[in-house]
Structures are given as C-alpha cells and as structure tokens.
Amino acid sequence: MSSVSCHYVLAAGGTGGHLTPAFALAAELEKRGHHVALITDKRGSEIPGKPDFLPAHVLPAGRFGKNPLRWPTGISAVLQGRGMAKRLYETFQPSAVIGFGGYPALPALLAASSAGIPTIIHEQNAVLGRVNRLLSGRVSAIATAYPDVQRLKGKYAPKTHLVGNPVRPEVLALRDEEFPAFTADGLFRVLVTGGSQGARILSEVVPDALSMLQPALRSRLQITQQCRPEDLERVRDRYAEYAIPAELGTYFEDMQNRLADTHLFIGRAGASTIAELTAVGRPAILIPLPIATDDHQTANAREMVKAGGARSIRQAMATVPNPDDASGTKANAMRHRQADLFQKMAKDISKQIQAMAQHPETLATAAHAAWNCGRPDAAEKLADLVESFGATPIQDVIRVGAKTARGSTRNATASQGAAKDSNS
Structure with a gap:
C-alpha cells in the first residue's frame, strides 16, 4: 500500500458491467487515501451506485458500428472527448488512467497516452472487448478477471495481470x-x-x-x-x-x-x-x-x-x-x-x-x-497494480511547480532505474 496520496482517473462506458468494478476500485483507492475521478458518458453518469466522493466528468464518446457512413461522426466525438480529457489531466494531474472498457473509455485513454500518463485497462469478460482490444498494444498494463481471455494476444502476457473482477462491498x-x-x-x-x-x-x-x-x-x-x-x-x-x-x-x-x-x-x-x-x-x-x-x-x-x-x-x-x-x-x-x-x-x-x-x-x-471460483481480493489486487504507477514523495515535489513535471517525473524514474542497473 502506498503511503503517498496520488490522483487517479477511472474511465468506464455507460453500462453497469463496466461501471460496477470501477466504483469498487474507486472505493478501495479512496480508502487508501488517494483522490479519484471518473470519466464516463451521459448514460454512465446515471448508473446507480456511484460513490458520493467520486466526481464524474461526462465526455462525448463516439460509437463505431458496421455502417462506415457513421464513422466520421464517431471519430469527431472521440477527438472532442480526447481534448476535454487532456484539459482535465492538466488540472488533475493523474498518476495513471484506468479504463474499464466501453466507448467512453477510448478518448480518456488516448488522451492519457498522448500525454505520457501510464494507462491500465481492466477486462471484466473472458473475451477482450473491442475498445480494450484496440488499446491493448499501447497501455502500460492489462488487468483481467479470468485466467484465460480470448482475443488477448500472447505477446502481451508480460504486462497482463490476473486480478479478478471487483464487486460491491455489500456483496x-x-x-x-x-x-x-x-x-x-x-x-x-x-x-x-x-x-x-x-x-x-x-x-x-x-x-x-x-x-x-x-x-x-x-x-x-x-x-x-x-x-x-x-x-x-x-x-x-x-x-x-x-x-x-x-x-x-x-x-x-x-x-x-x-x-x-x-x-x-x-x-x-x-x-x-x-x-x-x-x-x-x-x-x-x-x-x-x-x-x-x-x-x-x-x-x-x-x-x-x-x-x-x-x-x-x-x-x-x-x-x-x-x-x-x-x-x-x-x-x-x-x-x-x-x-x-x-x-x-x-x-x-x-x-x-x-x-x-x-x-x-x-x-x-x-x-x-x-x-x-471467486476472487474476493480483486479490488485490492487491482488497486495494488494501480498504485505501482503512483509517484514517490520526491517525485511529488518535482511535479509541483513544474509545467512539464509529469515528463520530468518519468525521466527521473528512468534515470534512477538506469543508475540502479549500472551499479548492480
């Protein structure tokens, strides 16, 4: 468990299947002293069960069906949502962005990747969903609910972690x-x-x-x-x-x-x-x-x-x-x-x-x-994975007051890792 208070953004599509585990992770991260925000769409903002402490930011989310004539509208919405997400990150400065699938997660994770922010996707099903499939090659880590997930490429095994699917605390x-x-x-x-x-x-x-x-x-x-x-x-x-x-x-x-x-x-x-x-x-x-x-x-x-x-x-x-x-x-x-x-x-x-x-x-x-078959510690395991992308106290000092602090933080981490390797 991290002793540092970090900021994390959760991004989930507007269905209970995507949002329920996001809410469970938010509760666990908040319990550990972190600040958490949610990115979703209008439908997701109306799903019951959202913790009172969790602010929700509604972004446009383009959908891509089988009709190519509708794709330009979807692309436009994704680009608009990505721009809104990047502006949110400039203020909120998340240590990581965690996506739970669904189209509303797409612009949030694309914005994080372009800003150099670590990204994690969580797949609730035993088949990798469309948005998670699209993003799996560029994210920092992949968390799964099942030991075997179809459509998840074997080359991503080194960054794949079995954590389970977080459930509501009352259940x-x-x-x-x-x-x-x-x-x-x-x-x-x-x-x-x-x-x-x-x-x-x-x-x-x-x-x-x-x-x-x-x-x-x-x-x-x-x-x-x-x-x-x-x-x-x-x-x-x-x-x-x-x-x-x-x-x-x-x-x-x-x-x-x-x-x-x-x-x-x-x-x-x-x-x-x-x-x-x-x-x-x-x-x-x-x-x-x-x-x-x-x-x-x-x-x-x-x-x-x-x-x-x-x-x-x-x-x-x-x-x-x-x-x-x-x-x-x-x-x-x-x-x-x-x-x-x-x-x-x-x-x-x-x-x-x-x-x-x-x-x-x-x-x-x-x-x-x-x-x-239950994995009751799913929320804790996913929170542990998320915290592994949190900043250290010295990095927090670096981040404050520097416009490019996030890039500086990562460069410092990389330099420390390189020095450690050269001295070993």
Missing part, C-alpha cells in the same frame, strides 16, 4: 456467511434476473420451467424474479396460475439481501453476475445472452461450469423474428416456432433444476464449487 461481505440451509422439506428459494436485454426470455420460460418440477419440489418454491415493466402482469398471472409464490419487480435495491437467501440463481452470464455469484458462492443455471458481442457470456460461464458451480444452457435462437412483425399464415408459423423453442428451453431448465435440487447436498456442493 463481498456475504462471502464468509454459510450457504443458506437447504433441507428436504424446507423452502427452495430461487432468484431470477436477466438485465434489460435478457429479462424477456426468462419471463417467457422460467415460470413454465418451474411448473414442470416434481410436485414435492415445486410445492417448496419461493421465487424472486426481475422482469421488464411490460412483462410484470403477465408473469404474475403465470405464477398465480401455477400456484407458485413469487415476488416480482423491475429492480431490487436490496439485491445483496436477496442473494444472501438464494439457494439457486437463474439468469445471464454477465461479468458482474459471475463475479458476485462466485464471491458469495451461489450455484447457478446460466443462460448466456446469444447476442452478446463475441459471445463473451458463454466464455464467462466456462470457468464456473467446469468447476461444478453452475450449469449452462444455450439459448436456442431466441432471436426468432417477432411474429408481430408478420401477418397471416407466416405469423402463425412464426408463433408456433417461437412457442416450440420456449417450451424446449423450459424443459431444459426444469431438468437442470431438478438435478441440482433433488438432494440438499448437491446444491451445497455446487455452492462450494462456485465459491472456490
């Missing part, structure tokens, strides 16, 4: 608690979440899957499920039809408390989801989002599945065209096809639930396997 606090008692005649509590993109398919298939369980297990169910607002009433009616007790909501503020009581999780395989399940030790049935970039959710699930902490079910093309977009015979055929796919998924999920919950010890064993 991490559950790690030392026992897996909730699961007996042959007690309640069977199931938590179902899917995020904004994944909740619809789960709303379609999970109630049916639970209705297919053997009566002895089905009678013990207690469900908590996240749904999209437009799905709430339909899902509530479905559970009522099956006489299965269920609490539904579009968002649960006390998710950590619900996770604490959960015997089985059903949901997507996003990076933050996997990190929290393994930090706490909760068995899961994972249904990777098939349209996730580079199919990274399937890759995310592999470690937990291989360890025995989860089962993975591939979503049969749920991207079937919407029957509402067609008419007549074609629409009816599409509805039948969609219904068949949903029914097949429901049967697969039901089969896996029955296999995992048939005996109390099976779930407990899976919970322990999930727990063993």
Whole structure:
C-alpha cells in the first residue's frame, strides 16, 4: 500500500458491467487515501451506485458500428472527448488512467497516452472487448478477471495481470456467511434476473420451467424474479396460475439481501453476475445472452461450469423474428416456432433444476464449487497494480511547480532505474 496520496482517473462506458468494478476500485483507492475521478458518458453518469466522493466528468464518446457512413461522426466525438480529457489531466494531474472498457473509455485513454500518463485497462469478460482490444498494444498494463481471455494476444502476457473482477462491498461481505440451509422439506428459494436485454426470455420460460418440477419440489418454491415493466402482469398471472409464490419487480435495491437467501440463481452470464455469484458462492443455471458481442457470456460461464458451480444452457435462437412483425399464415408459423423453442428451453431448465435440487447436498456442493471460483481480493489486487504507477514523495515535489513535471517525473524514474542497473 502506498503511503503517498496520488490522483487517479477511472474511465468506464455507460453500462453497469463496466461501471460496477470501477466504483469498487474507486472505493478501495479512496480508502487508501488517494483522490479519484471518473470519466464516463451521459448514460454512465446515471448508473446507480456511484460513490458520493467520486466526481464524474461526462465526455462525448463516439460509437463505431458496421455502417462506415457513421464513422466520421464517431471519430469527431472521440477527438472532442480526447481534448476535454487532456484539459482535465492538466488540472488533475493523474498518476495513471484506468479504463474499464466501453466507448467512453477510448478518448480518456488516448488522451492519457498522448500525454505520457501510464494507462491500465481492466477486462471484466473472458473475451477482450473491442475498445480494450484496440488499446491493448499501447497501455502500460492489462488487468483481467479470468485466467484465460480470448482475443488477448500472447505477446502481451508480460504486462497482463490476473486480478479478478471487483464487486460491491455489500456483496463481498456475504462471502464468509454459510450457504443458506437447504433441507428436504424446507423452502427452495430461487432468484431470477436477466438485465434489460435478457429479462424477456426468462419471463417467457422460467415460470413454465418451474411448473414442470416434481410436485414435492415445486410445492417448496419461493421465487424472486426481475422482469421488464411490460412483462410484470403477465408473469404474475403465470405464477398465480401455477400456484407458485413469487415476488416480482423491475429492480431490487436490496439485491445483496436477496442473494444472501438464494439457494439457486437463474439468469445471464454477465461479468458482474459471475463475479458476485462466485464471491458469495451461489450455484447457478446460466443462460448466456446469444447476442452478446463475441459471445463473451458463454466464455464467462466456462470457468464456473467446469468447476461444478453452475450449469449452462444455450439459448436456442431466441432471436426468432417477432411474429408481430408478420401477418397471416407466416405469423402463425412464426408463433408456433417461437412457442416450440420456449417450451424446449423450459424443459431444459426444469431438468437442470431438478438435478441440482433433488438432494440438499448437491446444491451445497455446487455452492462450494462456485465459491472456490471467486476472487474476493480483486479490488485490492487491482488497486495494488494501480498504485505501482503512483509517484514517490520526491517525485511529488518535482511535479509541483513544474509545467512539464509529469515528463520530468518519468525521466527521473528512468534515470534512477538506469543508475540502479549500472551499479548492480
């Protein structure tokens, strides 16, 4: 742990998957006495969970889709954001800039590189994301959440560090608690979440899957499920039809408390989801989002599945065209096809639930396997890596009052390293 107070900038795209680990790192760095600022976009500035001490700077972030005609607009936004970031660095003087992926991180890291400021990227998924892939060759260090990360070139191994994916402190606090008692005649509590993109398919298939369980297990169910607002009433009616007790909501503020009581999780395989399940030790049935970039959710699930902490079910093309977009015979055929796919998924999920919950010890064993996959010290390890780019006390003196202090600081460090090598 550094005894010097430094300045660090975190840059993260506007999704919870990028911002949650950034918030966790910010809390750890602030606890160590450092000053931290956040660069994000407008959407990111509205994500809940940002620590009160963390100032957010909203920068334009260009997006680069498949249509080349839109690239000039994206490039213009990146250049504008890079200029704004450079002006921020002149005032804030960060010892390092840490990117967590997403397009808003791109101008922040490009500005840092051009200013000679050390840069670190953190990859939450088991596949290197597009922005991190673009920047991996020029950054000072790469931090990963998984031992094996696809699309990360082998030549970058010397600067790659496995740290894990930082999770919220309130979730991490559950790690030392026992897996909730699961007996042959007690309640069977199931938590179902899917995020904004994944909740619809789960709303379609999970109630049916639970209705297919053997009566002895089905009678013990207690469900908590996240749904999209437009799905709430339909899902509530479905559970009522099956006489299965269920609490539904579009968002649960006390998710950590619900996770604490959960015997089985059903949901997507996003990076933050996997990190929290393994930090706490909760068995899961994972249904990777098939349209996730580079199919990274399937890759995310592999470690937990291989360890025995989860089962993975591939979503049969749920991207079937919407029957509402067609008419007549074609629409009816599409509805039948969609219904068949949903029914097949429901049967697969039901089969896996029955296999995992048939005996109390099976779930407990899976919970322990999930727990063993956790990396609870991810925030600390990432903070240690970040601090390795902090200034020493003598360098702080050099930096103050010198317009080119940052370059002077690095030259001094290089000279000291060279002298040490020549004397050894």
